[in-house]
Amino acid sequence: MATILLLSGPNLNLLGERDPEQYGATTLDELVAIAAEAAAKRGHDVEHLQSNHEGALVDAIHSARGRCAAIVFNPGAFSHYAYALTDALATYDGVKIEVHLSNPYAREAWRRHSVISPVVDGTIAGLRAAGYRLAVEAAATLLEERA
Ligand code: DQA
Secondary structure, three states: OOEEEEEEOOOHHHOOOOOHHHHOOOOHHHHHHHHHHHHHHOOOEEEEEEOOOHHHHHHHHHHHOOOOOEEEEEOHHHHHOOHHHHHHHHOOOOEEEEEEOOOHHHOOHHHOOOOOHHHOOEEEEOOHHHHHHHHHHHHHHHHHHHO
16 A cells, blocks of 8 residues: 655645636545545555645655655646756656646647656646546556556
């Protein structure tokens, strides 16, 4: 049994109200429940943290080192420019999955580049809430492969 850290970046606390055309109507609590259920099916548990502050997310990644087997991370807008998160993830040697509810590659030009993608194992984007289930399943599969 492993702990998967689900990390949620800025503005994701407003899911459910925020731009449902892009992000769907699912609240963050519901996404956490979806991730926890998917993890439980594979024998793992989920710890969740949401922050609107880059430094708090860096601290959470540091605290996952040697403690959590995987990180599933939706960095929100930090995905596109927050190099401190890139560096923090590079220090973490567990499984790393980036997840986005919307498809940033089909949106504004500034969203089409991720500074997170180069330091993760894989990215799931555009599948709304289903992406959270798939991200946890991907993390569990990579953990089994590495065991
Ligand atoms: C997002 C995509 C980002 O571009 C945006 O800034 C978000 C959410 C997504 O889940 O689709 O806050 O990460």
